[in-house]
Amino acid sequence: MIVGIPKEIKNNENRVSLTPAGAHELVQRGHTVYVQHTAGINSGFSDEEYEKVGARILPTIEDVYAIADMIIKVKEPIECEYNLIRKGQLVFTYFHFACDKELTEAMMRSGSVCLAYETVTDRQGGLPLLIPMSEVAGRMSTQEGARFLEKPQGGRGILLGGVPGVKPAKVLVLGGGIVGTSAALMAAGLGADVTICDISLPRLRQLSEFMPKNVKTLFSSGHNIEQELPVTDLVIGAVLIPGAKAPHLITRPMLKLMKKGTVLVDVAIDQGGCFETSHPTTHADPIYEVDGIIHYCVANIPGAVPCTSTLALTNATLPYAVKLADLGWEKACESDPGLKNGLNIVDGKIVFPAVAEAFGWKI
Template identity: 70%
Template sequence: MIIGVPKEIKNNENRVALTPGGAKELIKRGHQVYVQSTAGIGSGFSDDEYKAVGVNLLPTIEETYAIAEMIMKVKEPIEAEYPLIKENQLLFTYFHFASYEPLTMAMIEQKSICLAYETVEKVDRSLPLLIPMSEVAGRMATQEGAKFLEKPMGGRGILLGGVPGVKPAKVIVIGGGIVGTQATKIAAGMGADVTIMDIDLYRLRQLDDIMPANVKTMVSSEHNIREEIKDADMVVGAVLIPGAKAPHLITKDMLSTMRKGAVLVDVAVDQGGCFETTKPTTHAEPVFEVDGVMHYCVANMPGAVPYTSTLALTNATLPYAIQLADKGWEKACRDNEELKKGLNIISGDVVYKAVADAFGLEYKDIEETLLANA
């Protein structure tokens, strides 16, 4: 198979979809890998490192899309890339379709094959290609929130861990999954007073067993959220419904009850955000203020630590990329239920129900669609 890796062109996105080591594994199996020149620079990988393992370098993004049967990316294509995508071309990347209708409609129109990292799902319902970036984003959420609590950054001017004689900051984490757990670990490690909330009592029991004494668990409900955020210094939104739009757990009217200079960090922004006032921001302009409350809603948070993120992502995606390249996407998805669940759009047909429901689109049964493409 011919695999293309274009340079990411989203604002301040420095990750790359494939490391030189990952490219070497595909080349060893007889596949051709084309990487756009300088695509790996932001992650610390030079063109020479790619050439050394047999990668073909291409000067432009247009040439990279034009030659490839499978495009491997990190972030969803942006508007400038839509016309470059070919009919029946396989795109293997994060899409988060349910949060952005123009992208969904563009991929339908281009009749591409869209296999989304974030909906590849194991039998135990874990999301193996979302986990590494969730781990990075969860840890960064606390790190970034702590920075924007500083007065020069617009925050309350409070140190997360406090000092002897002064109380630490109060941190609320909504969601006890991968992101929430990692955010809680870092906040607890920095000495904050942390409450982690979830609707799953079994998960709360697990967290209660493994977290240090400065972490409390609480059932997530509208009443509890309203009460807890009143004196919170930082709230991390870490709620995920795979493939679907995130629910709004903090509404605009709640902001007036919060402390001025408190910080909301919405890690669910890729899925539409779990705060009503969320809107996507960038690393160049990461925050905005609503009713005196700072909002950090960067849609590609792990892009700020691209070396770590790129290695973690390639570790997770490479085994699946090898299957897609070795067998072709149709056979790979028939043979592997995990990959099959990653299919969102097939040649203009929406085959992931949460995406169809998000925009009132016709949903096509994936088994029938795969059979039609056999």
């Protein structure tokens, strides 16, 4: 199979979808790998490193899309890429269709096969291609939240861990999955007073067993969240419904319950955001203010640490990319029901129910 690796062009997206080691694996199995010039440079990989393992370098993104049977990316295609994707071409990447109608309709028009990282499942029903980036995003959500709590950044001027004689900041984490757990552990490690919420009592029991003593668990309900907001300095939204739009756990009226300069970090922004007042931002312009509350809603948080993120992501995606290249998407999905769950759009039709439901469409 001919595999194409275009350079990511979303704002401040510095990751690359395949490392030289990954390219070597595909080439050794008889596949041809084309990499766009400088695609890996921001993750620390030069064109020469790809060429040494047998990959070929192409000068433009148009060249890569034109020649490849399978495109492997990190982030969803943006508008200038829509017309480069052709009928029958397999695109393997994060899509997050449920919160982007324009992208969904463009991919339907293209007639391509859209296989989304975020809905591929493993035998236990987990999301193996979301986990590594969720771990990065969770850790970074605390790191960025701490940064924007600083007064020069617009925050309340609170040090997350406090100092002897001064109480630490209070952090509220909404969601006890991979993102929320990673965020809570990072915040706890910095010395914050952390509360983590979830609707699953079994998950809360698990969290209470291994979390540090400065992390408390709380059942996630509207009432409980409202009770926490007046005394919270940093809220991290880490709610996920696989492939579907995230629910709004904090509404606009609830902002008035918080102190001015409180920071909201919405890690669920790729799925529409879990705060009503959220809208996507970029690393170049990461925050905005609503009713005195700082919102951080960067849609590709791990893109800021590409040397870590690229390695973590490709560790997870490469076995699936190899299977797709070896067998073709149809046979690969027949042999692996979890990979089949990654199919979102095939030949102009939505095949993933949660995406159709997000727009009120029927499959």
